[in-house]
Amino acid sequence: MTSASIIGFAALKEEVRQRIASREWPPGSLIPNEQEIALEFGCSRSTVNRALRELAESGLLERKRKAGTRVALTPVRKATFSISIIRQEIERAGEKYSYLLIDRQHIKPPTLIQKLWRLGESDKILHVKSLHLGSSRPFALEDRWINTIEVPSALDADFENDSANEWLVKNAPFSHGEISFSSQNSTASDSKYLDVTEGSALLLLERSTWSNKIPITSVRLCYRPGYRLIATI
Amino acid sequence: MTSASIIGFAALKEEVRQRIASREWPPGSLIPNEQEIALEFGCSRSTVNRALRELAESGLLERKRKAGTRVALTPVRKATFSISIIRQEIERAGEKYSYLLIDRQHIKPPTLIQKLWRLGESDKILHVKSLHLGSSRPFALEDRWINTIEVPSALDADFENDSANEWLVKNAPFSHGEISFSSQNSTASDSKYLDVTEGSALLLLERSTWSNKIPITSVRLCYRPGYRLIATI
DNA sequence: TAGTGGTCTAGACCACTTG
DNA sequence: AAGTGGTCTAGACCACTAA
Incomplete structure (x- = not known):
């Protein structure tokens, strides 16, 4: 496990994205639970929760209680754009x-x-x-x-x-x-x-x-x- | 102040949206800081923070340290859509x-x-x-x-x-x-x-x-x- | 029923920005 | 210098759901 010891939710998001892109965590696979990730990166579960929650909101992960967190198999990705005057x-x-x-x-x-x-x-x-x-x-x-x-x-x-x-x-x-x-x-x-x-x-x-x-x-x-x-x- | 005593971040978001829509907090105005809102609604600052942060991400509020939180004057609203296969x-x-x-x-x-x-x-x-x-x-x-x-x-x-x-x-x-x-x-x-x-x-x-x-x-x-x-x- | 994520809390420290 | 939001923590309880 290569893991930084000092990490914030943003860095953690980036790290997770990379693991998915590099297929270390391939589409459809179950990733470790929040507690385990928190342990690996030496941060609190809240921090892991925020990172994973935001990635799930953007469609990259799918989370279910008890079932855990999976890399989306056929991601329905979300795109955003700004509407100004x-x-x-x-x-x-x-x-x-x-x-x-x-x-x-x-x-x-x-x-x-x-x-x-x-x-x-x-x-x-x-x-x-x-x-x-x-x-x-x-x-x-x-x-x-x-x-x-x-x-x-x-x-x-x-x-x-x-x-x-x-x-x-x-x-x-x-x-x-x-x-x-x-x-x-x-x-x-x-x-x-x-x-x-x-x-x-x-x-x-x-x-x-x-x-x-x-x-x-x-x-x-x-x-x-x-x-x-x-x-x- | 009409305020529910039991409230979560989602209900708080909705309440803030309503205060903005009803012009109780008009565009450009400064709203109370996190501590004050937490006090009014009887919840913790973390909860207020999440609600206001998410509203700011969607473009409805503008937040600056020390300067406080304002209702966006000319909101650059964000729209999202899904991209599926x-x-x-x-x-x-x-x-x-x-x-x-x-x-x-x-x-x-x-x-x-x-x-x-x-x-x-x-x-x-x-x-x-x-x-x-x-x-x-x-x-x-x-x-x-x-x-x-x-x-x-x-x-x-x-x-x-x-x-x-x-x-x-x-x-x-x-x-x-x-x-x-x-x-x-x-x-x-x-x-x-x-x-x-x-x-x-x-x-x-x-x-x-x-x-x-x-x-x-x-x-x-x-x-x-x-x-x-x-x-x- | 047990395991997982979802949320909340109280507190802390820090980063930034304005006066 | 002081006030505000940004983030993190350790812990707690709850809601959901797969087994």
């Missing part, structure tokens, strides 16, 4: 952010949203359409519904200068959300705003967010061709 | 998985990969092209390079029955990776295999993985139109 994303890329409000209406939503959000049949909510630009080039087209039944103060915002994206982040923090990625050929309307050929492949991001189970907003973002979203494993 | 993904959707090997060659890679992986100029590696199908309908087109300098045993696999995807998961576990999403119009070749109109918008997923800083494989997956990848916040 679009302005920040553009500015981080070193470009100048600008923003254009295309449309803002207080109207009845499509049936899908009406049912999903359990709105009354005559309830009107806010629909906002806008364009985000980086160095004056179209970056992403935003189409958003805001649940003004739950966030009535959004009706007071005109979204002329600050995007709905930004307003919501600051005024209606959400607790949970769901994002879906897909792709779609650019429609005539998309093409006009994004300044691309009709039919271009666009990356489509649809996001719904809730605050304590109350729906807040649902947004559809069409990114300009060439945009890449990066995630790490 | 394509076979599993198809089977979970209740479809029958099948697989077609299109091409397998031991050749010199493109310059980009040669440099990125620091290969010799005459090094040959493995290139595998294949199609994943769900209930006999094309699901995703896979184009993969495998670093056989580091994983020579891949040369012994013929990938006729088991996909390279699956073989690698079981034989060359990776420790880190990067994924990028983009979209692309279907080429003539893509269209042939995926059975779609040329020019259709395809979701493109490119993934590179490493095992202890050693590049293992780089894959480009083109999903059939209509495919959605879901992530949660």
Whole structure:
């Protein structure tokens, strides 16, 4: 056993990752229990627990009480990526952010949203359409519904200068959300705003967010061709 | 102060999320320190630490020693999604998985990969092209390079029955990776295999993985139109 | 029923950062 | 210099589950 005597949970995670990568602990195998690992590395069980727990959360290990800890046989790995305000994303890329409000209406939503959000049949909510630009080039087209039944103060915002994206982040923090990625050929309307050929492949991001189970907003973002979203494993 | 007296780290996380959502702790504000929260909820500082640490990891809080813990002003939220073997993904959707090997060659890679992986100029590696199908309908087109300098045993696999995807998961576990999403119009070749109109918008997923800083494989997956990848916040 | 991980505690020391 | 979070420890009890 090669084992450092002084070790923290982070170093231990790295060591476990290496043992798995080197196949010293091959996929599907049972690894020593927390107590034994703690003994080997001269640290406490809490430290081992944190290291193994985090590796399990990322999908590399599978843990069961009594059965012990196994290297995942067919790992369902988890990848994470950051969602920031679009302005920040553009500015981080070193470009100048600008923003254009295309449309803002207080109207009845499509049936899908009406049912999903359990709105009354005559309830009107806010629909906002806008364009985000980086160095004056179209970056992403935003189409958003805001649940003004739950966030009535959004009706007071005109979204002329600050995007709905930004307003919501600051005024209606959400607790949970769901994002879906897909792709779609650019429609005539998309093409006009994004300044691309009709039919271009666009990356489509649809996001719904809730605050304590109350729906807040649902947004559809069409990114300009060439945009890449990066995630790490 | 409304506070439960018996509480675990998970309940505490939920409580903090609610206080943020309800704007009792608005964006940018300083929240009480760990000791104070522990006192309020009648638990130990360790428990508070775990709750707040995890919320900070997910981007909702910002923590600094001495400065304390703040509700993120412009939260850079983190979303996570699972990456499983394509076979599993198809089977979970209740479809029958099948697989077609299109091409397998031991050749010199493109310059980009040669440099990125620091290969010799005459090094040959493995290139595998294949199609994943769900209930006999094309699901995703896979184009993969495998670093056989580091994983020579891949040369012994013929990938006729088991996909390279699956073989690698079981034989060359990776420790880190990067994924990028983009979209692309279907080429003539893509269209042939995926059975779609040329020019259709395809979701493109490119993934590179490493095992202890050693590049293992780089894959480009083109999903059939209509495919959605879901992530949660 | 016994073994394993999951959580919690009380306390400690340290690292970092702001004033 | 002092206050805060970051980590670690030794120990405890509990929850789950395979045998």
